[in-house]
Amino acid sequence: MKTILLCCGMGMSSGFLAVSIRKAVKRQNLNYKVIACSVAEIDQYLPVIDVLLVATPFANRINELKRKAADYNVKVQLIPKADYSELNGTNVLRLVQNMIA
């Protein structure tokens, strides 16, 4: 099983995207767990996740997060702005699959 963590300021907007990704996961019958949290909470999730997706407003922190995540072998990506505002779970899932392929 792979665990994907989405993060944004409060874990609220990313919560919406998480629902949409979960739907895409369900359609493709994949064994992924998708969760959302706030940027402040990332540290506690790092030991248990495989992929970290960061919301657009936090683009400026991506390098810092990448450095932290490297210790846990977690891959980090910024969520494309269009996919984020349109809640395009299918696109984001494809992105994730490419990351861990």
Place this chain on the structure above:
Amino acid sequence: MKNKRKQLVYFLSQKNHEVTSTELAQELKVTTRTIRNYIKKINQNNTDIQILGNHAGYYLKQRKNQLKKDETIPQTEKDRYLILIKQLLSNKVINSFDLCEQWHVSYSTIQRTISYGNKTLAEWELKIRIQHSNIVLEGDEYNKRKYFTHLLYIENSHSFFNDAYLSKTFDSNTLHKVEDIIDGAIKNYNVAINEFSYDTLLIHILVMVSRYQNYKEESNRTNTKEDEFSSLTSETIKQLEEEFSIRFVTADKDQINILLHSSIEKNMSTNIHIPTMFLDKIKSVIMKTEKNYAISLHSPNFVIPFAVHVQRLIKRSNSGQSINNPFTNSYRNKTPLIFDIATYMASLIQKNWHIKVSQNEITFLAMHISTELRRNFDNSIKLNAIVIAPTYLNIQNHVVDFLNKNFFSKLTILHIIEEKDTSAYNLENYDVVFNTQDTMSYSEHEITINIADIEWNKNTIKEKIDSLLLRKKITRMAKLIDSVFPDNLFFKIENNMNKENLLKKICKYMVSKKYADKDFYKKIIEREKLSSTAFNNIAIPHPINYSSIDTKIAFIIIPNLMQWDHNQVNIVLLISIAKNRRDEFKRLYEILIELLEDYNKKKQIMNCKNMEEIKKVLFDF
């Protein structure tokens, strides 16, 4: 006549060794031949008890249901050993000659099995010996428990324990009693325990209780300091003692106390007084650990019970008390990282308070940490399930395997029974009943499993499980839902208003009701400027951080749609979150957005006239 027979059974039941027929004859004042006749009649007429005999005399055997099922004959040295050692560890009296008969082996085979086993047991400083004709396990009581726990864990290394497995090892009556006591405590004190800790607690108490008969006498002399335990601990201990007519020694009471408090998720120790200086020191230990391992341990759910634990640890260490922890090996092997963190914390504690922290104590620290990390990560709720299926053609196993394989993360199978046993269980107590027969329905929460095309129906079963799971989650949150959606925060906007005016108006109202601070509107706008909070037709404006006075959601419906940045929305949830209820809120929020995805619900929401109706549509209240 009948009374004499009853007297005979009673007499035997009071003895835990064989009684010769002469002794029995004397006791009942009849001849030995009459005794033989009595025994024959008793064995013919009773299904639940049986009197057996060997060269040393007669003894009583309670016939158990599962005995027959387990009576497969072990074929290898290892299998024989495992069966034997588990029986010995559960305090069963084993006669070597009976065993020969039962397994159809010679006495020398039994001796070989014993010497095979003793090689493993030497590591635990335990030894099997034949004393007279009985097989006994010699060694320190704590080593026995440690080894018992170890055995249970290696046999279940990849899954949670289930009732079916445990009732094979422990007597199912004991198992259910212990489960009832733990469940009762959880319910009465309104605390939450996750699956993993529940198992730890259950296994530990089972091992303890089933081993206890061994040193009843010695335990009477202990004086207890009950007042130091929380009422949860005292109550649980009292119930266990009463139920099993045992008296725990102080060290064991301590253990139960630690186990209970290290596994509880909801903080209930807030009323316990901890000196500020001490707490500050604990906090500095926690901060250093967080820095070193990049984990989060500062939630009050962790800090307070942990501080209480360390307080007792220091006391134990200063008074030279040692405490046993049967999980030391399993923990170190299963979760080396957590053990490493615990060792680090222990080293800080040693330095701060100039005490020595033993491996056993480190394991207890690890248990606290592990509960906290799991709590952070996985707050999932599972359905408690019972499976009703026939044993023939291996149908039971087939169904259970299927459920575990596909729905492990959603179900805990508590019991597996046959149709004829249904009356012994209160099926309303389970969240879901899986039934392979469609002739009879037992519960509202029943899922029928057609064994012939089980794989075909997987999706239907999954949907039913998901909907029951959602229901359970919602039921658990009923109180929270009521407080988060107060009646006065329902708004229907039918005039032409823009986003800013709407937010300004409702923020002002929420501030006036003291749900949020004066700068609520400012914080909302700050977040809006970062990026739009509209997703499809729903907007979720919220402040930039968790700092409101209270956690409330204003539910706003706009039948004519409102422009929200680049989207048009007809539902707006204006959210205010207080910091201390963040975790709780997060769980509710996840369900909320999932429910709002439902097209039918959304349509119905547009017709709602008040908060009551909204809650009814969303949560089926």
